[in-house]
Each structure stands twice: as structure tokens, then as C-alpha cells.
Amino acid sequence: MSSPETARRRKQEVKARAAEPNHMFGYCRVIGCGKPARAGTDDGLDTRFCRSHAEHYQRHGSPFKRSYTGQELSPYRRAALKWLKTNAELFWVKNAIDRVRGLYQSAGPHIEAFRLRGLSPQDRAKAHWARMRKAEIDPAQVVAAWLAVEMITADDPQSVRTREFAQVQAAKIVHRMASGTHKRWEREVADPDWSGLRTKTVIEEKHWYPRSRGRVLRHIGADIEQAVELLAQHHLSEITASMAR
Template structure:
């Protein structure tokens, strides 16, 4: 056998060996200081960037390690944002953002019961999230206020995660909770049967909802973020 042929066979064997090794051997979780292998960690699509626990955290919070703001931390910002919006309803950028949220609500298609969401694509579940807000008659001003609250708390927090994805997920979680699930009740008294189904608040659905809201309020934030009240 010629040297050239031997080299060719060796290369072939090496490629074959690599192909049969699990891919997790080749990649580590991208979080600095995490030595776990990266793997598909969520049932919401394949996230090969992080280990299971960091992928799961990322799906829920919009960051592999930064925790979501607590409801009581962000509540005063939501109140202040809503008051500011009410006082500035006639502002061009406020009315533009509100109109765009109204369009999102109107264009979201028919209402889908929470227990029928399983198996729908993330994009379809995101539309259903907007349709739920419409059905619950949530004031579009409150939806805009949720985004502004996230911008304001990020502005005031020196440790904040400033990536768009984190803000999108934080805002989407807030509006997700405004219209909560499907509730049914049969019968009366102690024998009554109740069904409560809450749509999951994680994964790509939150990204789709957050991205759409981000676009709707983008101009308002660009022009007025510095004028929004301090807490």
C-alpha cells in the first residue's frame, strides 16, 4: 500500500470515529464557568448552546443565568408607566405605540382555549396569547406600560441584563399573566368540578410575543425613555 493510500484510509477512519461520538463531547455550555456539556435541554426545540439547566433557565427567563424581576420589584414601575402614559395620551409616540398594540390584538385571530394550545407552533401560540388579551379586554395602555416598566427597571438597575431578548421575555411574561388561562366549572357546591388550564409561560412563545411588543413600542422608547419617571 502506498503512503498516500494509508493516509487516506487513516483520515477516513478518523472521520468515521468522530461522526459516531456523541456531539455533546465536542461542545460545552456557553455560560462562563459552567463546565457541563451543551445539550438539547428544552422540550421547546433544540437548544444546543447551553447545558440542560442553563437552557431551561434561558427558556423561562430570557437569559441563561439572570433571574426574572420579581412582581413586587416591577410593580411600582408599571404603576408609574401607566400614570405617565395616561398623562401623555395625546403624544404622537404614545398614540403610535397604542395603535400598534391595538393592531396586534385585532390581527391575532380567533380566541383559542388554553387546553387546545398543545401541539401548536410557537408562532400560533403567540397569536393565541394576543387573542387572550383581546378577549379579556385588557387595556392596550397596560400592555404598553408593561414594556415601559421593563425599560425603566433596566435603566435603573446597574446589574441589568440589557439584551433585547431578556427585555422581550420579561415584558411577555408580564402581559402573559394579565389574561390567565381557561377556567371552566361544572355543577354546584362541594361536588362541583373545576378545570383551570394555564398556557405555559416559557420558550419561543415568549420571544414571539416580546418581539412583536418591542416593535410596537420601539419609537416611543427611543424618543421618551429619558423622560419616563424615576422611581
């Protein structure tokens, strides 16, 4: 393990490199952008994209393709869930459901969303599965999320066919299923209507939501793909055909 002094020096070196433009990286790789890549400015070390496209890539899994909306995904998710319930006894359906349950059970202890700071992306992904377990989210919902992404990607004439994009799209769906920590409590305060002679009960709430972006989405998406990929290989065409009935 590195010492605090080594870590401090490393941080300073990276900061200095990020602040020094490298003019070999003059343009963002997105066609038609025209802006310099972040490594070509004093704004970072990214040699591929400008700041706006780098941010888009972190959130959506593609530097130019937006995420599918809930409305766009809804019919695919409904069709996938209906098919899963109808065919719950099929071997590969049981296999996928069991694999998602395995993610829940191997995730470790539940961690509140406001305690995630400082954790690695992989540990944050595990914490997400622990939140899913605590919220008792049906594993079939997770399976349906991946199947929905596979189907909508196949139907989209301008789709991005990379595994990373599919993983991020599925992860964003699943991330919303149990994304935050919510606290609610009561306390007694002086009642101004009675000049402080009486008290009243005040209800306070606070909500914490982890960011839906970055490497944590890639870890969650990879977990989902590994759980569902065999089911998709064997039955995706059947599930897609069921939408037309």
C-alpha cells in the same frame, strides 16, 4: 408538505443524534458552570448550554440572569401607567396604544388554552393576543409593561442588555395578564347523607395555563417591542424622570 413516513424518519434521526454525545462540545458556555453542553451528552443537541442553563434560558431569556419579580417591576409599571394616562393625547402614546390594539384585532379567533397543543410558537403567540382581547385587557397595560422593563434594565447595575432578554421579560408580564382558560360548571350527584335518595349540586372547576417559556415568549415580546419602540425612543427619558417626582 412532508409525508408521515418522512416525518417519522426525521424524528428518529434527530432522536439518534441527540442520544449520541459529541465531545467537541465539552463545556457549558456559562462561566464557572463546569458541566458539559447538552450536545456533549446524550441529553440533546444544544451546543451552548448544559440542561439547567438551557432551561433557565428558555424561561428567562438569559442562561444566568433571573427574571425580575412582580415586586421589583411594580413601581416602574405604576409610573409608566401614570405617565401614559397623563399624556394620553401625545402622538407616540396614541401610536403605541393603536399598535397594541392592532395586535388584538389581527390575532384571529379566540382559542382556549387547552386547545393550544400542536400549534406553532407563532400561532400560540397570536392565540395569546386573542385571549388578551377577550379578557378586555387595557392596551396601556401592555405598553407600560415594555416601558417598565426598559426602565428597570437601565437602573439594574447587573442587567442583561440584549433585546431577547427585554422581550422575554415584557412577554412574561403580559402573559400573566390573560394566561389561562377557566371553566366552572354544576352537576347533580347523589347525596351520601341521604343514602342516594336525594341529590345535591356540586360545583366543579378546571383551569388550564399555557407554559410561560420558550419561543412563544420571544414572539410575544417581539410584538410588544415593535408596538412600543417608537414611544420609548421619543419619551422614555421623560417617563424615567417622572419616577423621581
